[in-house]
Amino acid sequence: MYCRRCNSNRLLELVRLDGADHTVYRCRDCGFLFSPPEQDVPDTDRQNIAPSLPPESPDAARRRMLAVAAVRRRPASAR
Numbered sequence: 001m002y003c004r005r006c007n008s009n010r011l012l013e014l015v016r017l018d019g020a021d022h023t024v025y026r027c028r029d030c031g032f033l034f035s036p037p038e039q040d041v042p043d044t045d046r047q048n049i050a051p052s053l054p055p056e057s058p059d060a061a062r063r064r065m066l067a068v069a070a071v072r073r074r075p076a077s078a079r
Helices: 058-073
Strands: 011-013 025-027
Touching: none
Parallel strands: none
Antiparallel strands: 011 025
C-alpha cells in the first residue's frame, strides 16, 4: 500500500476510536491522511506500516489535548 499523495510506502496506522470506524493511515513522509477501501492489506505491504499506539482513555486524551492547546496559546518569546 502506498500514500496517495507522494507514493511513499512508509505509513502509520492510526487508532480506531470505534470498532466500526475505517482504518486511517498517515504517511510518515508527507503527513497525508487517507483511508483506503476496506480490504485486507497484503503481508508484503504490512512490513512498512507502523502499528498505532494503544488507545487512551477519553480523560487522558482530553488532558493531553488541553496541554497541547496551552502550549500553542503561549507567545513565541515564552517558548
